[in-house]
Amino acid sequence: MSEPQHSQEPVEEFERERVPERALLGLKSYVGQFAGEHVAGTELMLGPLFLAAGVSAFDLIVGLLVGNLLAVLSWTLFTAPIATRVRLTLYFQLEKICGRKLVTLYNVANGVMFTFLAGAMITVSATALGVWFKFPMPGFGDLMPNSLGWVVAVLITGALFALVAAYGYKFVAEFANIAVPWMVVVFIAFGVIGLRQLGLTSLGDFWLVAQTVIWKGGDPMPGQVKFTFWHVMFFAWFCNMAWHIGMADLSLFRYAKKPWYGLASASGMFTGHYMAWIAASILYALQLHQDPTNTAVLPGPLAYRACGIAGLLCVIAAGWTTANPTLYRAGLAFQSLVPSSSRFRVTLLTGLVASITAVFPLVTMRLLDFVALWGMILMPMGAVIFVDFWLLERLGLRRNYAEATGATFNWAAGLAWFLTMAVCTVLVKFAGVQIYFVSLPGWFVTAILYVVLSRFYQKREHP
Template structure:
C-alpha cells in the first residue's frame, strides 16, 4: 500500500484541514528568519537610498502577498494536492521526476542557508571565527552546523502540524527581537548624527538612516526597482512557483493565502529594515565593514546572548518547512517511500550543504535564481488550471491520454529558461527576469499543447474526473459546515485558567522585552538590553509553549479553531 501519512499523493481529507492560526503562525514564523539579518544588511551594502528601500519593499512585498493570495492558495485549496501530485497530473510522471530532483536540490540549498545562519550564531558560544568564505575555515563550525541540522531535521520529519506549532510559539517573540535590536542600535547611530533644530521624530529617523544606513550612493547600480523586484522574487518559488501548495492544501479557505502579509510586511519589510539598522550599528561598534559580519555577529552586538538565541531559532523556523518541502519533493519520486524517512535523508544532505557558507554569502542571487528556475513550471500549472478551460482547451489532457511525459510543458520550461538567459545576456538584471520568463513559458505551452492534443475533448474521462472532484468538494463543504455549527459544550476545569495565566505571562514577557528596547533607545545603554533581555525571553518561551500545548489539546478534544 502507498504510504500517505501526509497525503503526499491524494487530496487532504476534510477532517485534516487546519485552522487559520496555523497559517498565520507559519508565515510569520518562516519569514522572520535568520536570513533576514543577511538580506537586511545586504541592502545597506547595495548603497540604496532611504526612499528606495521604503517604497521598494512596499511594492515588492505587496506583489508577493497578491501572488500567494490570488494564485497559489486558490489552486491549492481547489485541488487539495501537493505541487508534486498536481504537476504529475498535468505533466506526467516524466516531468515530475525531473522537477522533483531540481526542486528538492534547490530547497536543500535554501534550507542549508538557514542552518548556516543558525550556526553562525551558535559559533559565538565556542569562540569560532565568523564564516564569510565559500568554505568552512573552522572544524568547530562544521560540528555546530551538524548539531543544528540534526535538530531541524527532527522537527521537519514530524510533519506539517509540528512545523506550524513550532512557528506559532516562536513567531511573536522573534518579530519583537528584530524591533528591540533595531531600537538598541538606533541609539548608537543617533549619537553619531547631529541634531537639527525643529526636526520632528520622522525627520530625525530619516536623517539617521540617510547618514549611516541607506546612504544612497551615487555610483550604486541598484535602485528602488531592484529592491521591489527582489522583494517580489525572494519567495517566488513558494508563490509563483506554487511550492506553497504543499502547505496551503491544508487551508480551510483560500483566503488563508493572504496570511502571507504577516510574513511579508512583518517578516520582510519590518525585519529587513530592522536588520539594516542592526547591521550598520554593529559595523560601527566593531569598526569594520558590514560585509565582514555574519548574522550571529550582528545579533550578538545588538542583543547579547539573546541575539544568539534569536538567530538560532529564526534559522530553525525557516529551515523546518523548507526541509519539509524538500522531503516531499524527493518522496514524490517514489510514493511508496516513507515521507519521514525521506525527510531525514533530505535533512542529512541539507546539513552537509550547510557546512559550506557559500550558501550564506551568495544568498540574494541564489533566491533570485531559484525562483526563476521554478517559475516556468508555475506558469504551466496556472495556464492549464485557469486559462485552458477559458480557451476551450482540455485541462489534464495529458493525463486523459495516458502520457508519461507532457512534452509541451517540458519544452516550455526549458525554452523559457533559455529565453531568460538571453534576456540576461542583453542586460536585464536577474531580479527583472520573472515577467518575461513567465509570459514566454505561458505562450510556448499554449501553442505546443494546442498542437499536441489539448484541443481534444476527452469527454468520458473528463466527466468521470469532474464527478469525482465535485463529490469530494461537496463532502468537504458539508464537513466544514458541520464544524462551524459545532459548539463546545464542555471544558476542562483547569485548562482555561492555566491557559489564561500562561498567555497573560507570555504577553507581559513580550511587553518587558519591548520596554527594555525602548529604554535602551532612550538611554543609549546597550548593556541594559544585553544583561536583562534573556530573562523575559525564557519566561515567554516557557509560558507560550505551555499555552500552545493546552490549546492543541483542547482543539483535538472539541474541534475548535
C-alpha cells in the same frame, strides 16, 4: 476561532483528493501560518545584504513596501483563486497536467533548492556558536570556510538539525509555533536598539538618520550588484515566487474557505520581509558604523551585540525552526523518487548534504541571487498551471492533459519549462538582464510556449 482538529497535519491529508467542506480553515489559521513561516533565520542575512548592495533609504523602505504588496496580491489573485476552486495539492494538480514523470523532475528541482536553503539556515545558526566559542568565521564575500572551528560548528549544527528533522519534525514544528511571537518581538528589539546605538534619539529624526547613517546609497560593496528601487521591489515581490506565482501554495490554500484569504500573506510579508529585513539591515549598519572595516555578515554577532543572549537564542531559533521543515520537505521531495525508501534515511542524507553546503558560505553570501534563481527555476510550472486552468479550454485545448490521456510526461509542459529556463539563462548571461528581473518576462514566455506547444502536442498525440 480555534483550529479544528484536522488542521493538525493538513499536509498529510487529502493528498490525492479534493479537500472536503468540513476540513476548510478560517482566516486566522492563515494569518498565523504566514507570520510563522516568514520570520526565518535567513531574514538576518537578507537585511544586511541589501545594505551591502548600496541601497538608499527611500529605495529600501518604499521598494519593500511596494514589492511586498505585489507579493500579497500575487497570493490573492494568482494562487488562492485556483487553490479554492480545485482544492488539490500542488503535486496532484501538476500530476494531472504534467504526468507523473514530469512531476518527479519538478520534485527533484524543488528538493535541491530546499537543500541549499536549509544549508543557508544552518550557516545562520552556526554563526551564533561562533559568538560563544570564538572561532574565526567567514568574512563578507568569502566562499570557502576559513577555520576548522567553523567547519566543526556547521557540521555539528547541521547534524543536529538533520537528526531532529528526521526523528522529531513534529516537536520542532510545535516549538516553532510557540517561538514565533517571541521571535517577532526580538526582531523589533533588534531594530529599536540598533537605531538608538546609531544615534537616533527621537522618532522624528528617523528619516534623517535613515538617509545619512543607515541606508546612505552609493556604491555597493565589491562583488555586489547595486540595488535600486526596482531591484528591491522585484526582489521583495519574487523572493517567494515559487510559492505564489509558482503555485507551491496551492497545497496551503486548498483549505481556505475564501480566495481572498490570500490577503493573510500580508502577516508574513510585513513582519518577516519588511520589519525583519529592515531590523537586520539596521544591525548591519550599526556594525559598519562602529567599525567600517568589519563587513562580515554574521547574524550571530550582529544579534548578540544588540540583544545579548536573547538575540543569540533568536538566531538559533529562527534558523532551527525554519531549517527543520525545509529539510523535511527536501527529504519528502527526494523520497518521491523512490517511494519505498525510508523517509528517515532520506532526511538524514539530505541534512548531511545541506550541512556540507553550509560549510561553504557560497549560498549564504549570495542569498539574494539564490532566492531569485529559485523563483526563476520553479516559476514556469506556476505559469503552466495558471494557463491550464484559466485559458486552455477557452482556446479549444484539453485541460489536465496527462489525467485525460494517461500521459506520464506532458511534453508541452516540460518543454515550456525547459525552454523558459533556457531563455531566462540567455537573457541573464548574454542580454544583460539581471536575475532579479528575468522571471517577469519568463512567466509570459512559459505561458505563450505552453499554449503553442499544447496546440501541436495535443493535436499530434490525440488529434
